[in-house]
Amino acid sequence: MEWDEDVREAAVREFEEETGVRVDLGGVVAVHSNFHNRDKQTVGIWFEGIARDGEPHPIDGEFTELDWFGPETPPEFAFPTDGLVLRELAGSRDQSTAPARLSGQ
Numbered sequence: 761m762e763w764d765e766d767v768r769e770a771a772v773r774e775f776e777e778e779t780g781v782r783v784d785l786g787g788v789v790a791v792h793s794n795f796h797n798r799d800k801q802t803v804g805i806w807f808e809g810i811a812r813d814g815e816p817h818p819i820d821g822e823f824t825e826l827d828w829f830g831p832e833t834p835p836e837f838a839f840p841t842d843g844l845v846l847r848e849l850a851g852s853r854d855q856s857t858a859p860a861r862l863s864g865q
Contacts, residue, residue, distance in 0.1 A: 771807055779826055780817050783809040790845045806845050 761770040768785055776782050786808030794802045816826045829835065831849040834842075 781814040782812045
């Protein structure tokens, strides 16, 4: 984030700068403290989003590959908290698509 920048505006800008894809931002999916770097604690905020336009490709040199995948089968992540959020999303997706059961069945 830049100084004096709204967190939602920063998320949209960063996503486009890193992937080439413009997004419409939705609601907050998760907020977690990141403890993977003892010298620099950060807080991560994950949003829902809808790809509006652009072809996904690595732009800023932070990574070499970019692809779409479901939360159930993610690749290895640089930050452990990203994996935690995707596991949470996969679990909520499983619960929302599971058949309902009545008590006593």
